Amino acid sequence: MPPTDDGFIGLRELPDDDPAPDRVEVTLRAIETTLELVSGHPHRHQTYDGSIPGPLIRARRGDVLRVNFENHLSEPTTIHWHGLRVPNGMDGVPGITQELVASGGTFVYEFPLLDEGTFWYHPHYDTLSQLGNGLYGAVLVDDPDEEAQLGAQRVLAVSDVSLNADGTPQHHEENDDTRAFGREGATLLVNGRTDQRMQLVSGTRLRLRVMNMARSRYLSLELAGHTFLRIGTDGGRLEYPVQESTPLLTPGDRADLIVEPRGEPGTHIELVTLPVDRGPGASTATGPERLVRLEFIEGPAPELLPLGPLTRERDAFDFEDAEEVQVSLTMDALEHGLVMGINGVPFTQSAPVHAETGRPQIWNVQNETAYAHPFHIHGFSFQVLDGDRLRSPLAYEDTIDIPARETLRLVPRFDEDRLGLWMFHCHILDHAESGMMGVLALTEPGAPVPVLDLSDHDHQGEQGHHGTPSDAGGPPSAPDEPDVPPATSGRSPHEILLEVLTQESYREPPWLAETPSPRGPVGVVTPHGWVRVFANDTLQQSLLAGNGTKRADDGSLEFDSKAPAHDPGSIAVKEFYDGDERVGRAALLKLDGPTTAAYYYCEGPPERCGVQTPTPAYGEMFAVSCGTCHAGFVYTVNYPAQ
Ligand code: C2O
Ligand code: CU
Numbered sequence: 001m002p003p004t005d006d007g008f009i010g011l012r013e014l015p016d017d018d019p020a021p022d023r024v025e026v027t028l029r030a031i032e033t034t035l036e037l038v039s040g041h042p043h044r045h046q047t048y049d050g051s052i053p054g055p056l057i058r059a060r061r062g063d064v065l066r067v068n069f070e071n072h073l074s075e076p077t078t079i080h081w082h083g084l085r086v087p088n089g090m091d092g093v094p095g096i097t098q099e100l101v102a103s104g105g106t107f108v109y110e111f112p113l114l115d116e117g118t119f120w121y122h123p124h125y126d127t128l129s130q131l132g133n134g135l136y137g138a139v140l141v142d143d144p145d146e147e148a149q150l151g152a153q154r155v156l157a158v159s160d161v162s163l164n165a166d167g168t169p170q171h172h173e174e175n176d177d178t179r180a181f182g183r184e185g186a187t188l189l190v191n192g193r194t195d196q197r198m199q200l201v202s203g204t205r206l207r208l209r210v211m212n213m214a215r216s217r218y219l220s221l222e223l224a225g226h227t228f229l230r231i232g233t234d235g236g237r238l239e240y241p242v243q244e245s246t247p248l249l250t251p252g253d254r255a256d257l258i259v260e261p262r263g264e265p266g267t268h269i270e271l272v273t274l275p276v277d278r279g280p281g282a283s284t285a286t287g288p289e290r291l292v293r294l295e296f297i298e299g300p301a302p303e304l305l306p307l308g309p310l311t312r313e314r315d316a317f318d319f320e321d322a323e324e325v326q327v328s329l330t331m332d333a334l335e336h337g338l339v340m341g342i343n344g345v346p347f348t349q350s351a352p353v354h355a356e357t358g359r360p361q362i363w364n365v366q367n368e369t370a371y372a373h374p375f376h377i378h379g380f381s382f383q384v385l386d387g388d389r390l391r392s393p394l395a396y397e398d399t400i401d402i403p404a405r406e407t408l409r410l411v412p413r414f415d416e417d418r419l420g421l422w423m424f425h426c427h428i429l430d431h432a433e434s435g436m437m438g439v440l441a442l443t444e445p446g447a448p449v450p451v452l453d454l455s456d457h458d459h460q461g462e463q464g465h466h467g468t469p470s471d472a473g474g475p476p477s478a479p480d481e482p483d484v485p486p487a488t489s490g491r492s493p494h495e496i497l498l499e500v501l502t503q504e505s506y507r508e509p510p511w512l513a514e515t516p517s518p519r520g521p522v523g524v525v526t527p528h529g530w531v532r533v534f535a536n537d538t539l540q541q542s543l544l545a546g547n548g549t550k551r552a553d554d555g556s557l558e559f560d561s562k563a564p565a566h567d568p569g570s571i572a573v574k575e576f577y578d579g580d581e582r583v584g585r586a587a588l589l590k591l592d593g594p595t596t597a598a599y600y601y602c603e604g605p606p607e608r609c610g611v612q613t614p615t616p617a618y619g620e621m622f623a624v625s626c627g628t629c630h631a632g633f634v635y636t637v638n639y640p641a642q
Contacts, residue, residue, distance in 0.1 A: 006152075006198045006199045006200055007197050007198055007199045007295075008154055008196060008197065008198040008292070009191055009193055009196060010056075010154065010155060010191060011053065011055065011056035011137075011138060011155055011157060011191055012049075012051060012055045012056065013055060013056045013057075013058050014026040014027075014028065014049075014055045014056065014057055014058075016059075018066070022060075022062060022063050022064065023063060023064050023065075023066065024057075024058075024059040024063050024064070024065050024066070025065075025066040025067075025068070026057055026065075026066070026067055026068070027067075027068045027069075027070065028048055028049060028054070028055070028057075028067050028068070028069050028070070028079075028137075029048065029049050029050075029069075029070045029071075029072055030046065030047070030048055030069070030070070030071050030072060030073050030077055030123075030135060031046075031047060031048075031049065031050060031072040031073065032044050032045065032046055032047070032072070032073060032074070033045060033047045033050040033051075035047070035050075035051070035052060035134075035192075037052070037161060037163055037187075037189070037192070037194075041163075041165070041168075043163075043168050045133055045134040046073055046130060046133040046134055046135050047134050047135065048121075048135060048136075048137050051192060052134040052136075052159075052189070052192040053134075053136050053137045053138060053157045053159065053191065053192055053213065054121070054135070054136065054137025054138075055137060056137065056138050056139075056140060056155065057121070057137065057138070057139045057140070058139075058140045058141075058142070059113055059139075059140075059141055059142070060113070060116075060141065060142045060143075060144055061113055061114070061115060061116040061141050061142065061143055061144060062112070062113065062144065063112070063113050063141075064110065064111070064112050064113070065109075065110065065111060065112075065113055066108065066109070066110040067079070067108070067109040067110070068106065068108055069101065069106060069107045069108070069109060070106050071101045071102065071103060071104065071105050071106065071107075072103075072104070073103055074103050075103055075126070076094070076100035076101060076102050076103060076105075076125060077100070077101055077123045077125050077126075077130060077135070078092040078093065078094050078098060078100060078101055078107070078123055078124050078125050079092045079107075079109060079121050079122070079123060079124075080092035080093065080121065080122055080123065080124040080378070081109070081111075081119065081121050081139065082119060082120045082121065082122060082252060082376075082398070082399075083117065083118075083119040083120070083234050083235060083254070083398045083399070084111070084113070084114075084115070084119050084139065084141075085114045085115060085235075085379060085380065085381070085415065085418070086109075086111040086379065087111055087418060088379070088418055088419065088420030088421070088422070089420075090109050090110070090111045091124075091378055091379055091420075091422065091423075092109070092123075092124045093124045093378070093421075093423050094124065094125050096421045096423065096439065097420065097421065100125060113141045115141065115235050115236050115381075115396065116141045116142060116143035116236045116237070117141055117232065117234065117235050117236035117237075117254070117256075117396075118138070118139075118140060118141075118155075118209045118210075118211055118232070118234075118254040118255075118256060119138070119139040119140075119141065119254070120136060120137060120138050120139060120157075120211055120213060120254075121136065121137050121138075121139060122135055122136040122137075122213070123135050124423075127429055127432065127433070128215065128429040128430060128432070128433045131213075131215065131429060132215050132429065134161075136157075136159065136213045137157075138155055138157050138211055140155065140209065141236075143236070143237070147308065147310065148305065149205075149304070149305035149306065149307055149308065150205075150207045150231070150258060151204070151205030151206050151207040151258055151260075152204065152205065152206055152207065153206075153207045153209065154198070154206060154207070154208055154209070155191070155209045155211075156190050156191065156208055156209065156210045156211070156291065156292070157190070157191050157192075157211050157213055158188065158189070158190055158210060158211065158212055158213060158214065158219060158249075158273075158291065159185070159188075159189045159192075159212075159213040159214050160184055160185030160186070160187060160188050160189060160214045160215070160217050161185040161186075161187050161189060162183075162184075162185040162186045162187065163186075163187060176333070176337055176338040177281060178430065179337075179338050179340075179430045179431075179433075179434050180279075180280075180281070180331070180338055180371065181216070181278075181279060181280070181281035181282070181371065181430075182215065182216030182371075182428035182429070182430040182431055183215060183216055183430055184214065184215070184216045184217040185214065185215070185217070188273070188289050188290075188291060190291050190292060196291065196292040196293070197292060197293040197294070197295060198292055198293070198294050198295065199295045199296075199297050200261065200294060200295070200296065200297065201265075201296070201297060201298070201299035201300070201301065201302055202261070202262045202263050202264070202265070202296050202301070203260050203261075203262055203301055203302050203304070204260065204261065204302050205258065205259075205260050205302065205304055206258070206259055206260070206261065207256070207257070207258050208228075208255075208256075208257045208258075208259065209254070209255075209256055210247075210249060210254065210255045210256075210257065211249075211253075211254045212249040212250060212251050212252065212253050212254070213251070214251050215251065215428070215429045215430070216251060216428045216429065216430060217251065218248065218249070218250050218251070218276035218278050218372070218374075218401070219248070219249040219253075219273045219276075220246045220247070220248050220249075220273055220274040220275075220276050221246060221247045221249070221255075221257075221271065221272070221273055221274075221291070222245070222246050222271075222272050222273070222274050222288065223259060223261060223269060223270075223271050223272075223294075224269060224270075224272075225262075225269070226245075226259055226260075226261060226262070226269075227243050227244070227245050227259075228243070228244050228245070228247055228255075228257040228258065228259050229241050229242075229243060229244075229257065229258040229259070229307070229310075230242050230243075230244045230247055230255060230256065230257055230258075231256050231257070231258060231310055232254075232255070232256025233253075233254065233255060233256070233395045233396070233397060234253065234254050234381070234395070234396060234397045234398045234399055235381045235395070235396030235397065235398060236312075236396055237256070237310075237312040237314075238312065238314070238393040238394070238395050239311065239312055239313075239314040239392065239393035239394040239395065240309065240310070240311045240312075240393045241258075241310045241393075242393060244257075246274060248276070248401060250372075250374030250399060250400070250401045250427065251374050251399075251427040251428055251429075252374055252376050252398075252399035252427035253374065253399050253400075253401075258307070260304070261294050261296075263294075263296040264296060265296050265297055265298045265299075266296065267295075267296055268293055268294055268295040268296065269293075269294050269296075270288075270290045270291075270292070270293050270294065271290070271291045271292040271293075271294065272288035272289055272290050272291060273288065273289050273291060274288050275287065275288075276372075278371060278372040278404075279369075279370050279371030279372060279404055280370055280371070314393070314394035314395065314396070315394070315413070316383070316390050316394055317360075317381075317382070317383045317390065317411045317412070317413040318360045318411075318413070319360050319361075319362055319385070319390075319411045320360065321360070322360040322361050322362040322411070323359060323360070323361045323362070324361070324362050324364060325353055325355075325361050325362065325363045325364065326343065326364050326366070327342060327343065327353070327363050327364065327365045327366070327424075327438070328342065328343050328344065328365075328366045328367075328368050329342060329365065329366065329367045329368060329369060329373050329375070329402060329426065329436060330342065330343065330344045330368050330369065331368070331369040331371070331436075332344070338434060339434060339435050340369075340426070340431050340434040340435045340436040341435045341436060342435075342436060342437070342438040343438075345435075346434070346435025346436075347425075347435050347436075347437040347438065348435070350437075350438050350439065352421065352438070352439040352440060352441040353424075353438060353439070353440045353441070354440075354441050354443070355412075355414055355440055355441070355442050355443075356442070356443055356444065356445040356446070357414055357415075357416045357419070357442065357443070357444055357445060358416070358445055359445060360411065361411075361412060361414075362385065362409055362410070362411055363382070363409070363410040363411075363412060364407060364409055365402050365407065365408050365409070365410055366407040367402040367403065367404055367405060367406055367407065368405070369404060369405075370404050370405070371404055371428075371431075372401055372402065372403050372404050373401075373402050373426040373428065373431060373436065374399050374400065374401055374402075374426060374427040374428060375399065375400055375401075375402050375408075375410075375424070375425075375426060375427075376398060376399040376424065376425055376426070376427045377398060377410075377412060377422070377423075377424040377440070378398075378422045378423045378424065378440075379418060379422045380398075380412050380413060380414055380415065380418075380422070381396035381397060381398055381412070381413055382396075382397055382398070382400075382410040382411055382412040382413065383395065383396075383397065383410070383411045383413075384397065384400065384408055384409065384410060384411075385409035385410070385411060390411065399427055414442050418442065419442050419443055419444065420441075420442060421439050421440070421441055421442075422439065422440045422442065423437060423438070423439055423440075424437070424438050424439070424440055425437035425438065
């Protein structure tokens with residue numbers, strides 16, 4: 001938004017460095033900056049390009065957007081493009097769609113803009129903290145067929161922070177209660193400011209593009225005495241506009257609203273957000289909170305073009321003969337604390353929801369908790385079923401409120417050409433962090449489960465590892481080494497990943513502290529390409545139940561390292577080098593059903609090696625912090641249940 005003459009402070013727009021009319025190229029930096037969110041009290045924040053929110057990225061539907069991203073933070077990060085239907089590799093989820101962008105690193109995000117609408121960007125790494133610190137920004141994709149009569153456009157990026165009087169961020173206590181409710185900031189920001197106002201002549205038509213970028217807070221907008229005409233939502237325009245007196249925006253949600261504020265010159269009214277009861281702990285005592293003060297000034301009555309029908313062709317998503325998918329939003333108080341989850345399990349233990357292109361699904365999203373949850377699916381839009389019909393007007397949603405104890409039936413539309421792993425989660429960041437996340441695996445119909453591939457993963461350009469004396473630069477295998485399974489191109493949803501990342505990106509799993517020092521190596525790779533595992537009885541028995549297994553002379557078990565990964569009992573290995581010297585190997589085993597186990601052993605003194613994950617689960621990390629090999633960590637990705 002260029003600065004406006006009515007006093008409202010808009011967002012700075014990033015300049016387009018590409019002269020081609022249908023391409024927009026911008027440079028975006030994540031950088032720590034000193035800002036005065038409370039005037040007179042500077043404090044350092046994580047920002048995009050030095051401001052909170054970050055700069056506005058603006059383009060038109062049909063353009064290709066290229067973002068040269070530079071990470072100047074002291075920690076890794078990624079960018080997720082919330083609501084945009086991007087290719088899977090551009091979705092910004094570390095460990096799922098891309099590698100972390102290390103401190104000092106860069107990444108090029110490039111994708112076509114398929115939809116017009118109001119979108120946003122934010123990290124998908126340590127999101128609660130990074131987004132909460134100030135890393136978020138808006139993307140406005142204009143519609144080349146836009147009507148002229150929609151009014152003066154204002155972008156309102158709404159967020160909240162909690163600051164002490166000296167401008168330092170307030171330290172919020174984190175406990176089961178704050179996690180269950182989700183922490184809200186006490187101070188509301190509109191485009192990063194607490195003092196937004198607008199001077200206008202009564203009857204001026206405004207088009208407000210509102211985005212809720214807060215961590216937990218719901219917005220319920222109100223302009224006393226007025227009704228909004230809602231023309232758009234997450235993924236662009238509605239099929240036809242609807243009147244709304246208090247539009248609700250959950251975290252992650254967007255609204256495209258038309259309103260003509262009226263009042264006597266010299267008076268003012270306020271655009272506020274009303275308290276929303278989203279569960280136990282909600283304060284309804286706060287009353288309305290101001291977003292923008294609208295001050296009426298003298299002036300000639302504005303000439304308004306008639307609004308007209310403002311309709312749009314919207315596709316009705318197909319749900320004929322749809323497969324039903326149960327997605328329960330759950331919460332359990334366990335001994336070690338509160339766990340939120342999907343279908344009763346937190347993210348780290350979840351199995352992906354499997355979808356095939358061309359096969360419609362209905363997601364029965366059932367909120368079993370006493371809290372409302374904003375449900376968000378990455379990469380795809382969905383529509384809502386009312387009984388056996390799609391809700392009117394048709395809209396393209398990506399984030400929606402699932403009220404406490406209620407169920408919404410969603411019809412996602414899976415594009416044919418964007419296979420891969422996609423996140424879905426609650427957009428209350430405390431909830432997501434506590435486990436309310438899952439993964440969708442979109443494949444072609446009847447796609448064979450690809451062969452386990454550990455070989456090409458570290459050789460995929462941007463995904464190179466940083467700083468670990470390990471695999472990527474290692475020498476080729478000696479002739480007597482086991483062959484790795486054939487490389488598949490790209491990453492498929494069924495692929496198991498096993499890789500070593502850097503110490504920086506390593507976050508120790510909580511259970512590690514309790515894990516006693518392992519006994520020693522759990523296995524070796526034999527010269528004929530089998531892997532021998534020394535295991536306890538239980539493990540041996542479950543391994544014996546699989547195929548590709550035989551018992552060695554000393555009673556240990558051997559596995560064919562080339563066996564297809566989806567066969568129970570099969571195994572894959574990966575080697576780690578320090579210069580020319582092989583210092584360690586990791587083994588990944590598929591025991592049975594959707595269960596995978598991973599092992600690491602090094603060839604040096606085995607003091608701290610031979611670490612096994614207790615219950616390895618989707619995306620779970622396990623440590624292989626070995627004094628000899630200095631490997632960072634390895635993590636596994638489960639198969640979808642078959
Ligand atoms: Cu704004 Cu994973 O989402
Ligand atoms: Cu939630």
